[in-house]
Amino acid sequence: MDDRGPAQGRHVPVMRDRILTLLEPSLTRPGAVHVDGTLGMGGHAEGVLEAFPEVTVIGIDRDHEALALSAERLARFGDRFRPVHAVYDDIAQVIAAQGWARVDGILFDLGVSSLQLDEADRGFAYRVDAPLDMRMDQSEGLTAADVLNTYDVDELTRVLKDYGEERFARKIARAVVRDREQRPFTTSGPLVELLRRVIPGASQRQSGHPAKRTFQALRIEVNDELAGWRRAIEEAVDVLAVGGRIAVLSYHSLEDRVTKRALAAGATSSTPEGLPVELPEHAAYLGLVTRGGEEPSPAEITQNPRAASAHLRVAERIRENHQQATRSTTSGRSSLSRGSTASAGTGTKGTTR
Numbered sequence: 001m002d003d004r005g006p007a008q009g010r011h012v013p014v015m016r017d018r019i020l021t022l023l024e025p026s027l028t029r030p031g032a033v034h035v036d037g038t039l040g041m042g043g044h045a046e047g048v049l050e051a052f053p054e055v056t057v058i059g060i061d062r063d064h065e066a067l068a069l070s071a072e073r074l075a076r077f078g079d080r081f082r083p084v085h086a087v088y089d090d091i092a093q094v095i096a097a098q099g100w101a102r103v104d105g106i107l108f109d110l111g112v113s114s115l116q117l118d119e120a121d122r123g124f125a126y127r128v129d130a131p132l133d134m135r136m137d138q139s140e141g142l143t144a145a146d147v148l149n150t151y152d153v154d155e156l157t158r159v160l161k162d163y164g165e166e167r168f169a170r171k172i173a174r175a176v177v178r179d180r181e182q183r184p185f186t187t188s189g190p191l192v193e194l195l196r197r198v199i200p201g202a203s204q205r206q207s208g209h210p211a212k213r214t215f216q217a218l219r220i221e222v223n224d225e226l227a228g229w230r231r232a233i234e235e236a237v238d239v240l241a242v243g244g245r246i247a248v249l250s251y252h253s254l255e256d257r258v259t260k261r262a263l264a265a266g267a268t269s270s271t272p273e274g275l276p277v278e279l280p281e282h283a284a285y286l287g288l289v290t291r292g293g294e295e296p297s298p299a300e301i302t303q304n305p306r307a308a309s310a311h312l313r314v315a316e317r318i319r320e321n322h323q324q325a326t327r328s329t330t331s332g333r334s335s336l337s338r339g340s341t342a343s344a345g346t347g348t349k350g351t352t353r
Helices: 016-027 043-051 064-073 075-080 088-097 114-118 144-150 153-164 169-180 188-198 201-207 212-223 225-239 253-266 298-303 322-331
Strands: 033-036 056-061 081-085 103-109 240-250 286-288 311-317
Touching (some): 016 043, 016 103, 016 311, 033 043, 033 088, 056 075, 056 088, 064 081, 088 103, 088 225, 144 212, 169 188, 188 212, 212 225, 225 253, 240 253, 253 286, 253 311
Parallel strands (some): 033 103, 056 081
Antiparallel strands (some): 286 311
16 A cells, blocks of 8 residues: 555545434444445544444445555544455445444445545546556456456447446447557546547536546446445345434435435335235335435535535434344344454455455
8 A cells, every 4th residue: 555644634524424413313322333334534434433432333345445544544443443345235244244233323425435536546537647447446356448448339338328327428439449449448548538539519518527427437337336336225224223324425316316216115115005004014114314315515515525416315224124033033133232243354355346
């Protein structure tokens, strides 16, 4: 890991105080356990550990450098902080490895982190010419360059259209395939030049930087973000204790749509139409704490422009469902009673993407 400064000076956690307020009812319970499913540089986790002195925080991240920075930042909290190298859709496995079946609070701060944006060699930022990597876990998997150099026109069109909502997806895909025959893509500069050439000037003037949608699409494809997020939020809700709360920060409409649908489904009765009485197993198992997606204040956006597109949704578990009850019977543990525990950093790595 390069010596690029401590995490505290490199990251401002988005909507931190509001998140702490909304999670407070679940994190003031005796023996509370909180999972930060997107640990990053540890800003939100630090807020939880400082605000709730009895809470244990499990921090999950697929990025080795982020884990190292957050571990240094949060070392003063001892074994109350437990960093784990894994993907967030392995949340149930991670929690079980640490000795719990239920947790009381969960936070996901989705998208690319400040760490990844600020380090040019990671390839996430389109304003500098840098290697086209974009992997959140640099130890394995396809890079953005691999996608650009191996996908055919139809595959590239799908990625750009579905994950970038790019109007000119097929036009861009054809240009990529044509240009790579002359020279494979290795850095972001030639890609940005291609996008400036292919996307009509009027669209560039109206929609901002021509590379933002393509870079978002490539990042989501490389890291399997949307499919992973669908799996993660389902697992997260399932491991949330009754009375526990889940908070999700989203930064673009695709991930926010997944969040909204998952939380709304849990907050809606599944009673079949025409049934005169709602059976207990059909009752809603989530209660929505926020109305729609809350946004940062103008003052916060001024201080931290990266917060501008954030939407925060919070829900509370209000009853167990059948799947939870089965898991409780099998494991014999709850979020309020500790079984065998693992030391910080010893959680097993899940399947990385």
